[in-house]
Amino acid sequence: MKTMNELKKLAKEKVTKCRVCPVCNGLACRGEIPGVGGKGSGSTFVRNVEQLKKVKINLDVTCGAIVPDTSSELFGKKVSLPVYAAPIAGITNNFGAEISDDQYTCDILDGCIQAKTIGFTGDGKFLEMFTGPLSMIDQRDGQGICTMKPWVKQGIELRLEAVNRSNVLALATDIDSAGLPLLRNSEIPVETKSVEALRELKESLNVPLIVKGIMTVDSALRAKEAKADAIVVSNHGGRVLDETVSTIEVLEDIVKAVGDEMTVLVDGGFRSGYDIFKALALGADGVLIGRPVSLAAIGAGAEGVKDYFENLRKELADVMLMSGCASIKDITKDKITIVKD
Numbered sequence: 316m317k318t319m320n321e322l323k324k325l326a327k328e329k330v331t332k333c334r335v336c337p338v339c340n341g342l343a344c345r346g347e348i349p350g351v352g353g354k355g356s357g358s359t360f361v362r363n364v365e366q367l368k369k370v371k372i373n374l375d376v377t378c379g380a381i382v383p384d385t386s387s388e389l390f391g392k393k394v395s396l397p398v399y400a401a402p403i404a405g406i407t408n409n410f411g412a413e414i415s416d417d418q419y420t421c422d423i424l425d426g427c428i429q430a431k432t433i434g435f436t437g438d439g440k441f442l443e444m445f446t447g448p449l450s451m452i453d454q455r456d457g458q459g460i461c462t463m464k465p466w467v468k469q470g471i472e473l474r475l476e477a478v479n480r481s482n483v484l485a486l487a488t489d490i491d492s493a494g495l496p497l498l499r500n501s502e503i504p505v506e507t508k509s510v511e512a513l514r515e516l517k518e519s520l521n522v523p524l525i526v527k528g529i530m531t532v533d534s535a536l537r538a539k540e541a542k543a544d545a546i547v548v549s550n551h552g553g554r555v556l557d558e559t560v561s562t563i564e565v566l567e568d569i570v571k572a573v574g575d576e577m578t579v580l581v582d583g584g585f586r587s588g589y590d591i592f593k594a595l596a597l598g599a600d601g602v603l604i605g606r607p608v609s610l611a612a613i614g615a616g617a618e619g620v621k622d623y624f625e626n627l628r629k630e631l632a633d634v635m636l637m638s639g640c641a642s643i644k645d646i647t648k649d650k651i652t653i654v655k656d
């Protein structure tokens with residue numbers, strides 16, 4: 316199995332736009348879009364990573380002999396750890412990597428299956444950018460989640476039939492893409508959404524709906540009112556709005572507001588088993604990871620993705636051992652301390 320450093324080294328040989336920094340923190344690539352950076356000054360991406368440092372883990376080895384079990388589940392599907400590959404589109408354009416979008420999607424889906432977790436796929440200006448990945452999920456017994464842009468009704472209708480014919484685990488919609496200039500100006504554009512529009516989408520689906528791009532308690536409650544099954548607390552890795560707060564800062568309030576009936580996932584700047592633990596302690600049911608998983612796929616294909624998740628799983632298990640958590644359910648707020656600086 317390749318280590319995280321070996322995976323990075325392999326990726327570095329294959330990308331021209333990402334610097335593959337020792338820690339992927341948004342500093343070197345500020346404002347680089349296309350590229351892998353955050354929008355504008357890049358402050359949102361940087362803050363996602365920075366604020367995680369304010370959450371500290373409480374060392375506690377007095378809970379008896381523990382064999383940590385990192386397994387969890389998402390929509391009834393058992394996973395080896397509650398960490399998933401985030402949807403990432405435009406690999407060539409953003410990373411400067413010579414890998415086709417199809418090959419990338421296959422590597423993400425297969426690597427996640429081998430690691431016993433779940434990969435999300437993306438969407439784009441052209442219909443095939445959604446239906447292609449969807450059929451790849453279908454060919455893999457529905458082991459994947461497709462993500463749809465927040466199109467106006469016509470764009471949704473074009474995609475929904477294929478979703479309902481497939482055996483995909485769930486449909487996500489990244490509503491925070493509503494401001495992306497390329498998509499706003501496309502023939503069938505994207506739009507910001509209302510409760511009614513989200514409810515209509517939910518009612519026309521026969522798989523669970525995940526609303527991705529929730530950063531306030533109010534928007535989380537609107538997604539709940541629309542009967543969404545899950546939300547992703549996300550600012551799109553800092554790519555859609557500069558100067559927002561980080562996802563870890565808003566997570567706990569959102570979890571408390573929506574209650575137990577809704578699955579809450581989070582992403583943005585999570586890089587290690589330590590970071591995953593912090594999100595779970597603040598109430599998340601799972602975490603999505605973007606850029607580093609993409610680099611693992613670019614560097615070493617499906618096997619790289621599998622190794623990435625296995626490294627992460629081992630690190631999470633180690634943190635659980637040292638903090639007195641035998642299972643994911645044991646990772647609660649009392650296992651962390653939030654410091655001021």
Ligand SMILES: Cc1cc2nc3c(=O)[nH]c(=O)nc-3n(C[C@H](O)[C@H](O)[C@H](O)COP(=O)(O)O)c2cc1C
Nearest residue numbers: 401402403404409437489551552583584604605606
């Ligand atoms: C190059 C790039 C492309 C992305 N494309 C998509 C996309 O097509 N759909 C989507 O929902 N999110 C997209 N995202 C956002 C990710 O799904 C995720 O929210 C974010 O990358 C998480 O932050 P992290 O990369 O710091 O882990 C993209 C992010 C990057 C960096």
